[in-house]
Amino acid sequence: MHVILIAAQKGGAGKSTLAAHLSTLADREGKTLLIDTDPQGSLSFWRGRRAAETPHLTRASAHALPDVLNRARCTGVAWAVIDSPPHNSSLISALMSRATLTLIPVRPGPFDLDAVSATLAMARSLKAPMACIINAAPPLMRGERQTNAVAETRAVLTSMGVPVLPGQVSQRASLSHALISGQSVDEYDPQGRATAEIAALWQTASELARTFPRHA
Incomplete structure (x- = not known):
């Protein structure tokens, strides 16, 4: 079972949105469990509005997480996608x-x-495999490969x-x-640019995850 954590110690990074959209793509490759550890419960709100039966969702604390992951693995879950809370270093x-x-x-x-430094330092101290995603970026104009803001952010990272x-x-x-309607963006707007961006992100992230050992 592959476990993908979406984490940032700063609020407003877009973790819950990414977790919802990525989990639906993961579910097409294998049984997927979405784990909501954020007290705000944004993913639970989304799942409650969702007509589709999958991906399954559970809420968990740091204390309960090992048991949640072990049960998931034993029931054939291929992908676990975890949404983390901000401002909680011990849980992250x-x-x-x-x-x-x-x-x-x-x-x-x-x-x-500036805020990402703390999250990077934590991952390095744990020797945790990680990668950054440039999120909520200015939309590209037709024919444009990268905006200046994104290029500068990528260079700094x-x-x-x-x-x-x-x-x-x-x-x-x-x-x-x-x-809002309990959908993922590829269900809501299959031919849209947002769908293409999320699909490309999932393809790259899932391929990278497969290069690391699975959760045992």
Whole structure:
């Protein structure tokens, strides 16, 4: 079983949104469990509005997480996607130690780049496999490969010695509209640009996760 954690110690990074959309893509490759450890419960709100039976969702504390993951593995779950809370270093650390891969969303901008240092330091101290995602980026104009803000963010992260996944997830209304109706963006707008960006992100992240040992 592969365990993907989406973590950032700064609030507003877009963790829950990414977790919802990525979990539906993971579910198409194998049985998937979405684990909500954020007290705000955004994913539980989304799952409650969802007509589809999958992905399954459970809420868990750091104390309960080992048992949740063990039960998931024993019941044939192939992918576990964990949404973490902000501002809770001890919980994020416990989650990282259990994850196959930690994905760290970073919005382009100085405040997010400054805040990401603590999350990176934690992952390094635990020797946890990680990669950054450039999230909520300015949408690309037709023919544009990368905006200046994204290029600068990618350069700063690279200079910090952290892997950065290619591409970006842009700030698009369809990502939020899909969640309101309990859908993923590929269900809400199959041919949209947001769907293409999320699909590309999942392909890269899932391939990277497969290069690391599975949760035993």
